[in-house]
Amino acid sequence: MLRVTRKKFLSFSFFFVLLWFVYLKTEADQLFVECKGRIFEMGYGVAGLASPLYPNGCLSSTNNQNANGSCLEDPNYTVKLPIVDDVPGFKWRLVIAYDGTRYSGWQFQTSPPTIQCIVEKALIQGTKLERKDLHLVGASRTDTGVHAWGQVAHFVTPFNYDSLESIHAALNGLLPSDIRIREISPAVPEFHARFSAKSKVYHYKIYNDAVMDPFQRHYAHHSIYKLNTSVMREAAKHYIGKHDFSAFVNASRNDRVPDPVKTIFRFDVIEMGALLQLEVEGSGFLYRQVRNMVALLLQIGKEAIPPDIVPKILATRDRKELAKYALSAPPHGLCLVSIKYNEEHLRLPAGCPTTSFGRTHTVSKCKLPFY
Numbered sequence: 001m002l003r004v005t006r007k008k009f010l011s012f013s014f015f016f017v018l019l020w021f022v023y024l025k026t027e028a029d030q031l032f033v034e035c036k037g038r039i040f041e042m043g044y045g046v047a048g049l050a051s052p053l054y055p056n057g058c059l060s061s062t063n064n065q066n067a068n069g070s071c072l073e074d075p076n077y078t079v080k081l082p083i084v085d086d087v088p089g090f091k092w093r094l095v096i097a098y099d100g101t102r103y104s105g106w107q108f109q110t111s112p113p114t115i116q117c118i119v120e121k122a123l124i125q126g127t128k129l130e131r132k133d134l135h136l137v138g139a140s141r142t143d144t145g146v147h148a149w150g151q152v153a154h155f156v157t158p159f160n161y162d163s164l165e166s167i168h169a170a171l172n173g174l175l176p177s178d179i180r181i182r183e184i185s186p187a188v189p190e191f192h193a194r195f196s197a198k199s200k201v202y203h204y205k206i207y208n209d210a211v212m213d214p215f216q217r218h219y220a221h222h223s224i225y226k227l228n229t230s231v232m233r234e235a236a237k238h239y240i241g242k243h244d245f246s247a248f249v250n251a252s253r254n255d256r257v258p259d260p261v262k263t264i265f266r267f268d269v270i271e272m273g274a275l276l277q278l279e280v281e282g283s284g285f286l287y288r289q290v291r292n293m294v295a296l297l298l299q300i301g302k303e304a305i306p307p308d309i310v311p312k313i314l315a316t317r318d319r320k321e322l323a324k325y326a327l328s329a330p331p332h333g334l335c336l337v338s339i340k341y342n343e344e345h346l347r348l349p350a351g352c353p354t355t356s357f358g359r360t361h362t363v364s365k366c367k368l369p370f371y
């Protein structure tokens with residue numbers, strides 16, 4: 001009788017301990033769960049367009065706004081920067097790395113969680129500010145499943161920091177381990193994560209062997225077709241330069257008639273054993289552009305179509321033309337590696353703390369008893 005009771009007692013305790021474990025999620029997991037139930041409203045400041053955050057799409061550098069709220073042209077800037085005149089205070093630049101595997105992209109996706117939401121939640125907890133006061137803006141709206149090593153974002157606070165190391169450590173403590181803030185630095189008011197960008201570098205990884213490396217499965221696309229890299233290189237050269245990439249864009253819900261003319265500065269095909277890395281740097285990219293360019297290169301690499309198909313498809317400026325040959329390459333091979341900025345906007349403001357790259361800890365050996 002006693003044995004049975006004890007057995008029952010043990011299994012009950014086990015059950016409750018299990019429940020307790022399920023309940024006691026780390027704060028990081030809690031962020032993930034909260035963001036899962038949330039869809040973001042659209043409308044972050046877009047140059048020249050009215051939005052709830054930046055009511056007047058004017059230039060922040062010269063503050064050249066009329067009494068009636070319309071904007072004056074500043075010939076010295078090629079992109080318009082939204083004004084943040086109602087947001088007094090301090091602007092901060094973040095460099096963020098993430099494994100995009102379990103996220104619905106940076107923002108604006110129909111199925112949460114998004115990385116922006118998770119970073120915002122951590123900022124809300126770390127700064128004790130409200131979401132609407134943080135004005136977090138990311139440079140690139142990476143798609144579902146796409147990774148980043150060098151995503152850049154900015155946010156504002158009404159207060160200054162003496163040092164950025166504590167908030168840096170706090171944010172990484174709050175964030176799930178697949179999202180890391182690599183760097184926090186003060187930013188001048190005219191810095192804008194999206195509009196100050198001069199170029200972006202993306203890498204697309206292809207694992208080109210019969211059997212997939214299981215450690216690469218989240219970060220490289222597996223091609224079982226032997227790819228001819230010399231024809232891929234030849235084809236990639238046709239992307240370089242200033243072109244109308246209308247044939248390589250997929251319609252997106254959020255894009256407000258983007259300019260289809262983009263400049264590709266380089267497109268390298270690099271072999272590292274079975275791993276093939278396509279590295280592309282451009283002035284900017286349209287929705288799905290990189291994955292569509294890669295998809296065509298994959299078909300060319302299989303020798304299904306010749307490399308000179310690239311200029312022909314570009315010339316049509318018709319997305320349906322590309323669809324005859326290739327679909328988008330899968331997202332998990334893609335990584336936003338770095339973003340280059342207008343140097344003038346990267347200068348550090350006066351009276352602000354230095355950039356935090358995180359802190360490493362050192363053991364003071366003389367304090368250890370066995371030394």
Ligand SMILES: *[C@@H]1O[C@H](CO)[C@@H](O)[C@H](O)[C@H]1NC(C)=O
Binds near residue numbers: 068069
């Ligand atoms: C706004 O003011 C500018 C001059 O400051 C004027 O040229 C423009 O017509 C005004 N716009 C409206 C809508 O009143």
Ligand SMILES: *[C@@H]1O[C@H](CO)[C@@H](O)[C@H](O)[C@H]1NC(C)=O
Binds near residue numbers: 074075076
């Ligand atoms: C643009 O730059 C020129 C030369 O640097 C300067 O003289 C001029 O005032 C600037 N214009 C504005 C609107 O800032």
Ligand SMILES: *[C@@H]1O[C@H](CO)[C@@H](O)[C@H](O)[C@H]1NC(C)=O
Binds near residue numbers: 228229230231
């Ligand atoms: C790749 O394609 C080029 C051009 O068609 C050809 O000369 C070369 O032999 C191919 N390389 C391989 C490894 O098949």
Ligand SMILES: *[C@@H]1O[C@H](CO)[C@@H](O)[C@H](O)[C@H]1NC(C)=O
Binds near residue numbers: 250251319320328
């Ligand atoms: C992208 O656009 C092409 C052509 O309109 C279409 O065939 C394809 O299904 C689209 N892909 C996605 C993922 O929307």
